[in-house]
Amino acid sequence: LEFKLDLSMIIQKNGKTEEFYNLVLQSYLSKQQKPKEYLSKDDKGFDDEERIRFLNWLIEITYAYQMNYSTFFIVCSILDEYQKKTQNISRDNLHLTGVSCIYLASKFNDVIPLRLDQAIDISHNRLGRSKILKKELEIFECLDHQLNFSNGFLFLTLLLRLYLSKIKDKENDIIEI
Amino acid sequence: MNSIIQYQLYLRIENDGVFILSNKQIYDYQFEYNRIICDSQILYQIKDIIYYYMSVLENVRYIKIQKIGEGAYGIIYKAQDVQTQEIVALKKFKLSDYEGVPSCALREISILKQLNHPNIIKLISQIIINKKLHLVMNYYDKDLTEYLKFYHEEFHLKNIIYKILLAVEFIHSRKIIHRDLQPNNILVKNNEPVIIDFGLSRVFSPNLTPGVTQLWYRAPELLQNCHSYDYAIDMWSLGCIILEIALNKPLFMGQSEIHQLLLIKNLIDGDEWFKQNSQFAKFNNLFIDLINKLLQIDPTKRITSKQAIQHPFFQDQFAFIYNNE
Numbered sequence: 001l002e003f004k005l006d007l008s009m010i011i012q013k014n015g016k017t018e019e020f021y022n023l024v025l026q027s028y029l030s031k032q033q034k035p036k037e038y039l040s041k042d043d044k045g046f047d048d049e050e051r052i053r054f055l056n057w058l059i060e061i062t063y064a065y066q067m068n069y070s071t072f073f074i075v076c077s078i079l080d081e082y083q084k085k086t087q088n089i090s091r092d093n094l095h096l097t098g099v100s101c102i103y104l105a106s107k108f109n110d111v112i113p114l115r116l117d118q119a120i121d122i123s124h125n126r127l128g129r130s131k132i133l134k135k136e137l138e139i140f141e142c143l144d145h146q147l148n149f150s151n152g153f154l155f156l157t158l159l160l161r162l163y164l165s166k167i168k169d170k171e172n173d174i175i176e177i
Numbered sequence: 178m179n180s181i182i183q184y185q186l187y188l189r190i191e192n193d194g195v196f197i198l199s200n201k202q203i204y205d206y207q208f209e210y211n212r213i214i215c216d217s218q219i220l221y222q223i224k225d226i227i228y229y230y231m232s233v234l235e236n237v238r239y240i241k242i243q244k245i246g247e248g249a250y251g252i253i254y255k256a257q258d259v260q261t262q263e264i265v266a267l268k269k270f271k272l273s274d275y276e277g278v279p280s281c282a283l284r285e286i287s288i289l290k291q292l293n294h295p296n297i298i299k300l301i302s303q304i305i306i307n308k309k310l311h312l313v314m315n316y317y318d319k320d321l322t323e324y325l326k327f328y329h330e331e332f333h334l335k336n337i338i339y340k341i342l343l344a345v346e347f348i349h350s351r352k353i354i355h356r357d358l359q360p361n362n363i364l365v366k367n368n369e370p371v372i373i374d375f376g377l378s379r380v381f382s383p384n385l386t387p388g389v390t391q392l393w394y395r396a397p398e399l400l401q402n403c404h405s406y407d408y409a410i411d412m413w414s415l416g417c418i419i420l421e422i423a424l425n426k427p428l429f430m431g432q433s434e435i436h437q438l439l440l441i442k443n444l445i446d447g448d449e450w451f452k453q454n455s456q457f458a459k460f461n462n463l464f465i466d467l468i469n470k471l472l473q474i475d476p477t478k479r480i481t482s483k484q485a486i487q488h489p490f491f492q493d494q495f496a497f498i499y500n501n502e
Binding site: 069113115136 | 275276277278279280283284286287288290291303352379380381382383384385386407
């Protein structure tokens, strides 16, 4: 998560925030080496539409269970990273994998973590206790015990924080994230 | 002789429980399917047998020697690596049937994996034995409280303070807040400090729990139940730890949150609080300046870890904690 940004760019470009934002995000993402193609496109695999439907549902879940805003982004990164490594998320096991990802991310990131009962609740009682726990451990080990993904939300929070602190003292124009 | 022992070992593997070493001596220790727990003295005597036993079961890697500590998360053992003969610390987490991997273990593993620094504990590996998660880490026998019980040269103390600051700066530059800095979580070996216990630490986020850090080292904004703090809480704990190194006793020993807040308010009163107190008369001016900047009640006025490293106290080679006169 190391990134330098020259604030003097803003002053020169004078107001075009959208352009500036794109510039920052592009150089940030290229440093992180994020996967650009999230999905494998085979017949039974889960495709773009399936993923978007899942994420839509996930927004409702994070809202209903009052999770941190950043948890949504972490679930998303875990799911993508897992798919990138194993390529075996299919339409059938998306539900199980998704719920396990939510449970894992919530335990990692939330102030009050999700309980297993609640995780089963999310799945409308279709998934068993041991199934979720087994999948959770499998994902955790597959990702090499590394859940600390950088995400857009964290990036923007840090950027905003630094920008606000820089307004107070205008010593130099370069900020580090 | 050998054959008798082997025969009895074979018996005990099936039965579990008390283990007969020879005809005269009976050794009592806990014996489970792939691990052995016993006293260190007994361990020395039955070492050969254990190694024989190890060769039978190849999946045994660590022998637990002794319990070191215990907490809400689990138990810490001192253990020996069978393959390399190295002494390591094993941190055991309970993997309960109800909640799976505990959240503090999740955070500790994924954060420790990112941090690679000589003054931060190194995670050697993590294994699952009998459905329990074990973190394998380097073993150090002294923590800072025990270290301070003996007299040490001043330049050693200054070096320790500087190394702790370097490590904290490294942690903060990775966007991680430690949240549990205290002398018990800083181990010392050959006058080099090592920071441990990342069970409470987490990545920076706008919304956090205020109930972290041990009470004596808790920052005032946490005592006031603030939900959106930042790296400054670590700097407050560091200020308390550095003064503890210099004074050789904890600075604020509160019994409750209110009491703690009162102690802080009593000591830090106005900008020139350190001049009124006779305790601090023997300290160097530069050192007092550093402490003053760390122990600011307003978190935005507190210096960051980066600024602390560049403080003149560390730039000046001849500036020591105490005045030499």
